[in-house]
Structures are given as structure tokens and as C-alpha cells.
Amino acid sequence: MSDSEQNPQVSRRGLLGGSLAVAASTLGVGGTATAAAATAHAQTSQLNQKSVPFWGKHQGGILTPQQTHTYFAAFDLDTAKRAELIELLKRWTAAASRMTRGDTAQPLSTDSEVAPADSGEAVGLSPARLTVTFGFGPGMFMRDGVDRYGLASRRPEALVDLPKFNGDQLVLERSGGDISVQACSDDPQVAFHAVRQLAAMANGIATLKWAQTGFVSGTTRNLMGFKDGTNNPSTKNPTLMDERVWVGKEGGWMQGGSYLVVRRIRISLEHWDRTNLGFQEQVVGRHKASGAPLGKKHEFEPLDLKATDADGNLVIPDTAHSRVASSAHNDGALILRRGYSYNDGANFYAERWPPWHQGIMYDAGLFFVAYQRDPRSGFIAINKTLSTQDMMNQYITHVGSGIFACPPGTLESGFVGASLFEGLKS
Ligand SMILES: C=CC1=C(C)c2cc3[nH]c(cc4nc(cc5[nH]c(cc1n2)c(C)c5CCC(=O)O)C(CCC(=O)O)=C4C)c(C)c3C=C
Numbered sequence: 001m002s003d004s005e006q007n008p009q010v011s012r013r014g015l016l017g018g019s020l021a022v023a024a025s026t027l028g029v030g031g032t033a034t035a036a037a038a039t040a041h042a043q044t045s046q047l048n049q050k051s052v053p054f055w056g057k058h059q060g061g062i063l064t065p066q067q068t069h070t071y072f073a074a075f076d077l078d079t080a081k082r083a084e085l086i087e088l089l090k091r092w093t094a095a096a097s098r099m100t101r102g103d104t105a106q107p108l109s110t111d112s113e114v115a116p117a118d119s120g121e122a123v124g125l126s127p128a129r130l131t132v133t134f135g136f137g138p139g140m141f142m143r144d145g146v147d148r149y150g151l152a153s154r155r156p157e158a159l160v161d162l163p164k165f166n167g168d169q170l171v172l173e174r175s176g177g178d179i180s181v182q183a184c185s186d187d188p189q190v191a192f193h194a195v196r197q198l199a200a201m202a203n204g205i206a207t208l209k210w211a212q213t214g215f216v217s218g219t220t221r222n223l224m225g226f227k228d229g230t231n232n233p234s235t236k237n238p239t240l241m242d243e244r245v246w247v248g249k250e251g252g253w254m255q256g257g258s259y260l261v262v263r264r265i266r267i268s269l270e271h272w273d274r275t276n277l278g279f280q281e282q283v284v285g286r287h288k289a290s291g292a293p294l295g296k297k298h299e300f301e302p303l304d305l306k307a308t309d310a311d312g313n314l315v316i317p318d319t320a321h322s323r324v325a326s327s328a329h330n331d332g333a334l335i336l337r338r339g340y341s342y343n344d345g346a347n348f349y350a351e352r353w354p355p356w357h358q359g360i361m362y363d364a365g366l367f368f369v370a371y372q373r374d375p376r377s378g379f380i381a382i383n384k385t386l387s388t389q390d391m392m393n394q395y396i397t398h399v400g401s402g403i404f405a406c407p408p409g410t411l412e413s414g415f416v417g418a419s420l421f422e423g424l425k426s
């Protein structure tokens with residue numbers, strides 16, 4: 001978390017919006033209802049106008065309370081020159097710091113003979129808690145056996161290539177990437193704007209490989225209708241975050257950073273929606289309405305993995321998702337999940353076997369996002385178990401994937417990832 005992240009500041013535009021709203025309520029002409037509405041508006045504005053500081057010990061967007069929208073992008077590097085890569089990271093740092101405080105990506109000129117340095121769709125909008133989180137994929141260190149930037153010796157041991165998991169149906173066009181950029185904001189237009197500007201500024205050095213949008217509701221229910229994220233480790237516990245999310249001294253230049261694993265997981269909503277409520281709850285291991293573990297009343301009660309019913313059967317089935325993913329079932333593995341639902345429309349399908357069904361299938365599911373100190377004892381350990389034991393596998397398919405080393409946060413004098421290049425011979 002950036003140092004001042006727990007105390008987000010109201011941006012310049014936020015102050016303006018808030019004070020205008022307060023002024024409206026003071027001038028209030030229509031009695032209490034109008035005043036109350038204006039106050040409510042002022043409060044909403046205050047909330048939406050908040051900006052999350054960009055500079056700090058850790059990158060924003062990891063422990064930041066989850067924003068409602070994401071625009072994730074993976075880039076491939078085209079340049080063969082380290083200096084150009086560094087130049088890109090410097091440009092991106094400056095632009096991201098500007099945009100997170102509600103500014104344009106680059107200063108605008110009034111010269112009508114040149115294309116605007118910012119596309120402009122976020123002008124006048126609040127940053128809405130925009131964070132931009134950068135990560136480095138394996139291809140930054142070595143691609144096709146070539147050490148393009150003299151960085152191979154700096155590839156962290158923990159940045160492994162993800163193994164193929166049981167049931168994976170990964171699409172290359174939605175997987176991998178040399179650099180990841182994840183913009184999160186409470187305003188989807190702001191999130192897209194941020195990535196769009198960074199992509200434009202990368203011209204000639206890096207190109208967009210794939211992108212994914214996502215959303216989450218205030219109730220935190222995913223597209224299966226279940227509360228998601230309940231049993232996440234608490235981001236309010238700094239000792240736990242240091243143990244499980246932030247890379248420690250062992251990581252060298254990555255100290256203070258974190259490893260990101262993303263998976264585009266398609267959910268067969270048509271199949272799920274025809275599944276009885278009772279079986280849905282068995283699959284997840286939790287009650288649908290309350291989010292409580294099976295056999296319990298409240299969402300945040302701990303899972304009792306040993307509990308049995310009157311017939312001696314496990315209350316939380318041995319293949320229920322919550323059990324199979326739990327720390328207790330995975331040698332203590334723990335990750336910080338920050339996933340988003342995605343909805344990319346619907347596709348026509350035609351089966352080529354009797355009785356030759358045709359129809360429309362949603363392309364929707366979960367854009368799974370997880371941060372951890374070490375993916376080998378985090379995502380990989382848990383997903384090895386899930387991919388072979390989870391009852392939910394009847395309904396989900398992993399179709400996209402990526403792993404990235406997200407460097408520590410940046411000081412105002414530096415740039416994102418600066419520690420990676422320290423002490424390198426030119
Ligand atoms: C490898 C890690 C995980 C993948 C992949 C994954 C996919 C996935 N999960 C849901 C919905 C839920 N997951 C829940 C809990 C949960 N999931 C994981 C890990 C992965 N999930 C963990 C570590 C946990 C916590 C387990 C525990 O200790 O209790 C839940 C229950 C509520 C919660 O705690 O968040 C839901 C619901 C979907 C739909 C999905 C793929 C599409």
C-alpha cells in the first residue's frame with residue numbers, strides 16, 4: 001500500500017466539486033429535502049473524487065480497497081534497447097502519477113497543428129481512486145532464448161513460467177505479455193483512459209498484446225451469485241501482508257513488490273443457472289444468500305472443515321471449492337484475491353453432432369487476479385489442487401493466463417521498476 005493510501009486525499013477537482021455541492025446546499029432554496037439531497041450529493045462527490053497517492057513504498061492497486069472497475073492490459077516489448085525500455089518506464093511513471101491525481105497523462109498544448117497529447121475523455125472527471133499497477137512478465141528477462149536487455153540474471157526465481165494445469169484451455173491471444181498494466185477505478189471511463197494513454201505513449205517501444213475489462217458490485221457477488229472474497233487475508237493486517245503479499249529481503253530488487261497471477265476464467269452461466277440451489281451451495285461450500293460457510297449463519301464465520309451432519313457426512317463436501325482452495329487444504333498457502341467479473345458479450349455456437357444444437361453462449365466469467373509473495377507456494381500450489389479436486393470445474397474453464405513481477409512502489413525522484421536496473425553495466 002502506498003504510504004498515504006489509507007488516507008486518500010481529495011483531488012483538486014474533488015475539492016472543487018465538493019465545495020460547489022456544499023455551496024448549493026447552503027444556498028438551498030427548497031427546504032430540507034433539497035438540502036439533504038445536496039448534502040448527499042456532496043458526500044457522494046467527496047467519495048468519488050478521492051485520489052489514491054501514486055508514490056510510496058508499495059504500488060497502489062494491491063492493498064487498495066477494491067475499486068469497482070478494472071482495465072487490465074498486457075504489452076509485448078518491441079524494442080531491443082534497454083535505454084528505450086527505461087525511457088518507456090519513465091514516461092509511464094510520469095503519466096500514471098499525473099492521471100492518478102486527476103490530471104491528463106501529459107501536459108496539453110493549444111497547438112492546433114499537432115494531435116492532442118491526451119485523448120481527453122477523462123477531462124473533468126474525478127480520478128475515482130484510480131490506481132495503475134505495473135508488472136514485468138518473463139519475456140522482459142528472456143524471450144525465445146534472447147536476453148534482449150541484459151536482465152536475464154535478474155529474473156526472480158519466483159517468476160516461474162506457470163505450469164499447465166489440468167483442464168486448462170488457454171488461448172495464446174489472451175495470455176502472457178512482457179509488461180502488465182492494471183488500471184482500477186470506480187469509473188470505467190477513467191480506467192480505460194489511463195491504459196489508452198499509456199498504450200499510445202508506448203508507440204515504437206511496446207504494443208498491446210491483450211486486454212481485459214472487469215467489474216465488481218458493492219455486494220461483492222460474482223456472476224454465480226455468490227459473495228466472493230470473503231475469506232481473503234485482511235489487508236488491514238500489516239504483519240500478514242508482509243508475510244504473504246510483499247516480497248521480503250529474499251527478493252533483492254523485488255523487495256516491497258508482489259507477484260501477480262491473472263486468469264481469465266470462463267463460467268458456463270447457462271449450465272450454472274439450471275443447477276439447483278442446493279447443489280450450487282455444495283459446489284461453493286457456502287450459503288448463497290448470506291455467504292456463510294455451510295452450516296453457519298454469518299458470512300465471516302470461519303469454515304469448520306471437520307463438521308459432519310447427523311449421517312456422518314461432511315457439511316462442507318470434500319470437493320467444495322471453499323474447502324479445496326482453503327489454506328488448511330493446501331499446506332498453509334494463502335493469496336490475496338482481487339478478481340473482477342467480466343462480460344464480453346455472447347457468441348453463436350453450432351454443435352456438429354446430433355441433435356445439432358445451435359444457440360448463443362455468454363462469454364462471461366471471472367477475471368481472477370491474485371497477489372502473493374511467491375506464486376510457487378501461492379497460486380500454483382492452490383491451483384494444482386483446485387484443477388484436480390474442485391467440483392466447480394464442471395462449470396469453469398481457464399482460457400487466459402499471465403504471471404508478472406510487480407516491482408515495489410516508487411519515490412517521486414524515481415520511476416517504476418528502477419531497482420531492477422540499479423548497478424547494471426551498460
Ligand atoms: C487458484 C486459486 C483460485 C481460483 C482459480 C479460483 C476461482 C474461482 N473462485 C470462485 C468463487 C469463489 N471462491 C471462493 C473462495 C476462494 N477461492 C480461492 C482461490 C481460487 N478461486 C480461495 C483461496 C478461496 C478462499 C478459500 C477459503 O479459505 O475459504 C469463494 C467463497 C468466498 C470467499 O472466501 O471468497 C467463492 C464464491 C470462482 C467463481 C472462480 C472461478 C471462476
Ligand SMILES: [Fe+2]
Nearest residue numbers: 228321322325
Ligand atoms: Fe475461488
